[in-house]
Amino acid sequence: MPQHDSAFATALALILDLDPTLLGIVVLSLQVSLSAVLIAALLALPLGAALALWRFPGRGVLVVALNALMGLPPVVAGLAVYLLLSRAGPLGELGLLFTPGAMVVAQVLLVLPIIAALTRQQVEELHLEYREQLRSLGLSRLRMIPTLLWDARLGLMTVVLAGFGRASAEVGAVMIVGGNIDGVTRVMTTAIVLETSKGNLPLALGLGIVLLGLVGLVNAAAHLVGETARRRLG
């Protein structure tokens, strides 16, 4: 399989050369995906916890809808955000289309349901376990949210990483709302699509290997933080 050999060689050369174009693409990919995950987490963690603690009519529907939205096709999310941000759309005035900001918005839409749905499930289980203790402390449900989120933090880190995986892997949404503009909105996944369409398969696969390495690094960093926290807690 000579193609694969040259892909690994290409990946290695890409990394060793520290090509400024590639560096820009890598930095933008991380900025977009990490920002999207951060924003999504800030919204989805409390939302998921609230959904675990409150009982109200239509809650079942909401839970199912959130679970289903975990499977939202990126290209649909991209199209929706495109229509929203297009000059002819309701938020066209912002001039966000074909900027990194638009890419963040689209990825938030993709990541939010994943974090919210999985948080709901984790917090619900934890709540069942500690319900009596929490009640004896006399905590209101609103006060329980930070407590339960904090107690579930190690599991929730994996949840957030799942969200990051989704953001860094998707191409359908960022392609539509970013436009894959060289030096402005080109990220790892859209660069891979472009090189594939040029028939430059070793370079495309090489970029894929670099992307996998990056995602691996982010996960390793998160793992390290988790382990340190675990050890400190004893």
Added chain:
Amino acid sequence: MRTRHTLTALGLMSLSLTAVAQDETPYITLASTTSTENSGLFDAIIPQFSETSGIDVRVIAVGTGQAFEIARRGDADSLLVHDTAGEERFVAEGYGTERADVMYNDFVLIGPSEDPASIREAETVEQAFSRIAEAEAPFASRGDDSGTNRAELRLWEAAGVEPDGEWYRELGSGMGPTLNTAAGMDAYVMADRATWVAFDNRQNLVLLFEGDDALFNQYGSVLISEEKHPHLKHDLAQQWHDWLLSDAGQQAIADFEVKGQQLFFPNAE
């Protein structure tokens, strides 16, 4: 502690994002086709334009159908596409104000080197298309309403063939992906010469038919209506349009070569 870290991280992130969004040399957004982008033409000519004008050109490379739609919605400042009939309609509908010929290249017929439909010996492109249909040899069509796709459908019509059946495969993809798939299926495919020459994953595919006048592929630059979309950067787009048609722009296009071949031929009036 934790919240403070989170807030710092959030602050840094949004700062870095705005830094990306606000790197402010003046620029225009150009909706164009995959053939021009994939061949590397823009990488060669845009720096020359930017140097003289101080204007950057941000290219959104999509199929011609999508490029028109982006421009119609007011999301691009200028258009450079290859569907003359579509461009003229775009102007007639009031979305465009001015359309001009910029350059041309040509379409070529690609296929498996064994050439089961014997199109190498065909005298006209219509004959080549008829032979492919008669032999029911696999043919990969873009099927994406792009300029190339529209040109291909016109050629089937001219050949008097209704492309239909298992041999005719509509892929709904760009030129490059279609070539990748055709290489995998050993299928015939019509491509613009620029994408074909720059394309690396040919496998068993070779150029089989070229040179018929009917394969002529004209590119045009279109300016967007100020009346429909007052927010666009019409002044900057006009400068780009004028430069493309100027001696300097036309020379830049003529000088662009891939693998020693000139891929686009300037023909502004």
